[in-house]
Each structure stands twice: as structure tokens, then as C-alpha cells.
Amino acid sequence: MKNGTIISIDKLIKQFPVGKSKFTALNGLTLNIERGEFMGLVGPSGSGKTTLLNIIGSLDTPSMGTVTVLDQSISSLSHKQSSRLRNRHIGFIFQTYNLLPVYTVYENVEFALLLQKLSASARKKAVMDALEWVGLTDKIKSKPAMLSGGECQRVAIARSMVKRPDIVLADEPTANLDSKNSHHILQTMKKLNKELNTTFIFATHDEKVMQYLNRKVSLEDGQIVKDEVIENSKN
Ligand SMILES: Nc1ncnc2c1ncn2[C@@H]1O[C@H](COP(=O)(O)OP(=O)(O)O)[C@@H](O)[C@H]1O
Numbered sequence: 070m071k072n073g074t075i076i077s078i079d080k081l082i083k084q085f086p087v088g089k090s091k092f093t094a095l096n097g098l099t100l101n102i103e104r105g106e107f108m109g110l111v112g113p114s115g116s117g118k119t120t121l122l123n124i125i126g127s128l129d130t131p132s133m134g135t136v137t138v139l140d141q142s143i144s145s146l147s148h149k150q151s152s153r154l155r156n157r158h159i160g161f162i163f164q165t166y167n168l169l170p171v172y173t174v175y176e177n178v179e180f181a182l183l184l185q186k187l188s189a190s191a192r193k194k195a196v197m198d199a200l201e202w203v204g205l206t207d208k209i210k211s212k213p214a215m216l217s218g219g220e221c222q223r224v225a226i227a228r229s230m231v232k233r234p235d236i237v238l239a240d241e242p243t244a245n246l247d248s249k250n251s252h253h254i255l256q257t258m259k260k261l262n263k264e265l266n267t268t269f270i271f272a273t274h275d276e277k278v279m280q281y282l283n284r285k286v287s288l289e290d291g292q293i294v295k296d297e298v299i300e301n302s303k304n
């Protein structure tokens with residue numbers, strides 16, 4: 070599968086208005102991410118991890134500097150272009166799962182595909198493949214309230230992967246899980262990373278996540294203080 074730079078960040082600054090002044094959340098970040106990486110943004114609460122993930126995911130825009138994702142500059146995208154980038158190429162996983170409670174497991178995953186023009190049979194195949202990846206084909210008719218936290222996060226992984234995105238952004242995905250479930254979902258994501266060459270980017274301060282990463286970029290006060298390649302990570 071093709072490798073190469075998938076995300077390129079150059080002198081990124083992000084400021085938020087606070088009253089009449091500005092708060093600098095990201096303060097001059099330069100970083101390249103290659104296709105197929107399984108990497109983490111780590112650092113204390115408030116260091117800028119979520120802000121950076123949101124900009125990479127084109128949910129927010131840089132104040133200064135450039136962020137290029139799949140050859141598209143985030144700052145220059147129209148509303149329509151940024152939705153298209155997200156819908157086709159980027160999957161999101163959140164700490165709180167964000168599942169729709171009235172829908173079944175199957176429907177929660179299918180929901181991510183409804184904006185795409187697929188035949189009913191192609192859609193069904195994609196949903197069942199994604200549920201198989203995460204080991205939940207026996208729970209397709211369950212509603213989220215009937216599932217454990219680990220199972221809910223596995224549904225969220227299936228939902229993020231069903232479109233076979235190039236990039237998955239996972240913001241503190243293990244924060245609400247016990248150790249066993251955390252390892253299970255990390256193994257699932259690592260397997261998908263290897264089999265589909267999906268690039269995974271985590272925001273985390275969980276040591277369990279760090280054991281699986283191939284690269285760890287440490288943030289402090291909106292700056293990169295360390296960028297380490299990790300050998301022998303669990304896989
Ligand atoms: N919309 C916003 N308005 C003002 N300040 C913000 C906003 N979003 C984030 N911040 C601030 O930016 C800093 C970085 O936040 P965040 O990226 O959420 O950190 P992390 O995910 O590492 O905990 C924090 O000090 C936070 O309060």
C-alpha cells in the first residue's frame with residue numbers, strides 16, 4: 070500500500086478569543102505524519118491535544134500556519150469541502166462513545182454511511198464487515214444501553230472505520246474503560262491499522278495506550294517538547 074506524508078503541519082498557531090484578549094492553545098507546531106502511523110499526542114490536560122485533533126479533522130481552522138491533510142489545506146476549504154473531507158476520509162472516536170441511544174448497534178454503524186450513495190446490499194456488507202472487525206456481529210440488534218463500555222467503544226470503532234477512512238482520530242478513547250477493555254480496543258485498532266493501513270492518531274495520557282504506539286509526540290503548553298519513535302510496541 071502507498072505510504073508517504075498524509076498530514077503536514079507547519080508553524081501552526083491556534084488562538085481562542087478570551088474576553089478582549091486571546092489565549093494561545095497551540096503555539097507554533099511543526100509536524101509531519103506518515104500514512105500508516107499509529108501515533109499519539111500525549112501531554113497533560115490543557116496542553117492542546119484536542120485542539121490539534123480538531124484542526125486535523127477539519128472541525129476547526131488554524132489561526133496561523135498551515136495544516137495539509139491528504140493534500141488539502143484545511144484553512145482554504147469551503148464548508149462543503151471540509152464536510153466532504155470528513156465524510157470520506159476521516160473517522161472520529163471520542164471518550165464518551167457518542168452513540169445514538171434509540172438506534173441498534175447495526176443502525177449506529179450504518180448511520181455513518183447514509184450520506185454515501187451505496188446500494189442497500191453494499192451498505193449492509195460494509196456494516197457487517199465493520200462489526201466483524203470489532204467482534205460484535207452477535208450484538209447487531211442490541212441498543213447501546215444493553216452494552217458494556219468496552220462494547221460501546223467497539224461500536225464506535227466500527228462506526229469510525231465503516232467508510233474505510235484514511236485517518237482515524239481518537240480523543241482519549243480509553244478514558245472511560247477498565248484495563249481489560251482498554252487493551253481489547255487497542256488490539257482491535259492495531260489490527261485495523263496493520264490490515265487496512267489506516268493512520269491512527271490518539272490524544273491520550275493513558276499509559277496503556279502508549280504501550281501500543283509506534284510514535285509519541287509530547288505536547289506542553291501548545292508546543293511539541295518531544296517526538297519519539299517507539300520500537301517494540303505491542304502488536
Ligand atoms: N473554544 C475554546 N475557547 C477558549 N479556550 C479554549 C477553547 N478550546 C480549548 N481552549 C483552551 O486551550 C487549551 C488546550 O485545550 P485542549 O486542546 O482541550 O487540551 P487537552 O485536550 O490537551 O486537554 C486549554 O487551556 C483550553 O482551556
Ligand SMILES: [Mg+2]
Nearest residue numbers: 118119120272
Ligand atoms: Mg482533550
